[in-house]
Amino acid sequence: MVTLKHLAEQLNVSISTVSKALHDSEEISPDTIERVKALAKFLNYKPNRLAVSLKSSKANTIGVIIPDILNHFFAKALFAIEQEAAKQGYQIITCLSNELQSKENDSLQLLSNGSVDGFIMSIAEETQVANKVDHINSILNQNIPIVLFDRVSEDIDCDKVIIDDTGAAFQATNHLLSEGRKNIVLISRIDDLSVGKLRVKGYLKALNEDKTYTAEPRCITISHDESIENKIEALLTNNRDIDGIVGIDNTTGVIALQKAIKLNINVPKDLSVIGFSDENVLQFTDPKLSTVSQHTLDIGKASVEMLIEKLNNKSSDQKNITKTIKANLILRGTTK
Amino acid sequence: MVTLKHLAEQLNVSISTVSKALHDSEEISPDTIERVKALAKFLNYKPNRLAVSLKSSKANTIGVIIPDILNHFFAKALFAIEQEAAKQGYQIITCLSNELQSKENDSLQLLSNGSVDGFIMSIAEETQVANKVDHINSILNQNIPIVLFDRVSEDIDCDKVIIDDTGAAFQATNHLLSEGRKNIVLISRIDDLSVGKLRVKGYLKALNEDKTYTAEPRCITISHDESIENKIEALLTNNRDIDGIVGIDNTTGVIALQKAIKLNINVPKDLSVIGFSDENVLQFTDPKLSTVSQHTLDIGKASVEMLIEKLNNKSSDQKNITKTIKANLILRGTTK
DNA sequence: CTGAAAGCGCTAACAT
């Protein structure tokens, strides 16, 4: 590894001269600057990031804690975060909590030692279920900024990036109502998450506001030890009168569609389906699934922007902001 | 941030005493050790990682460069890498090349400044197509170890983790032959990648070795600007005699299955399909797709193990190893 | 215009 010292020795100047020259200091003669830079380039000198960070007390690194990288939503969010961070000169250290509070805590502890300047995270399922957020607040108390995205908690006072989950589900349900659907069920595998609860709220709100809608609202929740496929197939088999489905997570919409086709239900003539999936599943469905698009890339980008904004104004402690990214309904082949 | 200095001042001892005490040095009295540790715990002292790394010239961090995080194979590999790295006390810094050589190079440059001790990477598509690997070899020349996985190059002399791509495709094709299939086509979206070429080789080998097989081998390659769905649908529509399909990438198997069902082709009676997809797509298919399982988790784990092994024996420069992870055929509903 | 020196936080050889 080439250091300033090496360059200084080779050029018979002092280390500080080399350092200044590389930073185009006014103090150094143009001639010296040129010589230093030439040698630095020749030897492929790169400033040691650890030393720079130690000196400046700034790691230029963001800790990203993701609950589940195999969930396409989070993979895409990570993609956006990495992209924006790189653009702004930050590295990211990625940790996966695997939905466990213990791992989430481990990661926070491990990185809050100068490794990172701040965190971007989405709360682990286990943490959300128990609503135990002390470990997160403890980081904030150490004056290390955090931006929460998607899965957030009211008990944590920090910057947040969310979508209007209630509004999105409301809009989706409303669309089915406008189609004249009389029997709309909601299917959820995420009723223990904050976003799941909010989406249910939007569904119920839409049904309640429609005075002509007579059926009882019906939320089918699928727990982790149940087979999504079996449960949905049974549901559709035993309830032929269902004419609208809102799948409020990644996969239930797709699976409902697939099972409907298997059962020879005509989509969208006799049944409309709206999911919260990402575009990546579209290639696997025919007709194409209508979805609520969450603008995941914008969520990731906004998270990075907010964190860096906070880092740049760390002294002047201003209020925390919650930014809501617009979600919108994209109608494709599974709605009229 | 609490430092050794803080502890030392509070306890009226020297910094080195504190440091030694925290490391359970024999030199320090049990009493002092206890007092130091108590205060450290009370103040939630954590050694500054940057300082430790700078001092020890060891970042305890692995740079991971992934071509495409939205590809489930790589997401899963990252999952495994993170898991194993965490287990061994390493952090990972994740960079996404987005299949671009320029970004791949940027990431290598950016991190080869003390930020990481070594790299785990899979080569970007652009890099593989051009087979320009100087930027990677230049890192190796700086004595920074690299482990390549999945997509590798013969022109890079380093540790590698691969699957037996040729053998896997051979096995898959052989299975279709053993079913008595007479018209087996291979479908690929990745014919520009090393793994794609090897899998084609295995397919051809199987067909050639079967003296009773009379049809011409047929490889359908789909480029990036073509619609996979349209191409496969047209293929199946216009070639009703196809009775076996090997999809050698992530998605073509699934899509072929879906189109076959749409066209009322009886799977697996009249057509068998084998894909290289991961289990995550199974929930979207009925019947369940038969696949070549790549043991992605093992690939990630092995990569970390090999890199850390190399880091621990950096001085004694031993030979580079290529480790082959066994892939195996999992027969489900789309084969007889 | 250039250099010496201090210090970021830590470790470890070397005093005492």
Added chain:
DNA sequence: ATGTTAGCGCTTTCAG
């Protein structure tokens, strides 16, 4: 048993 000192690589103030 404890302290002093030097140094990892870098930046930056202050002196020359």
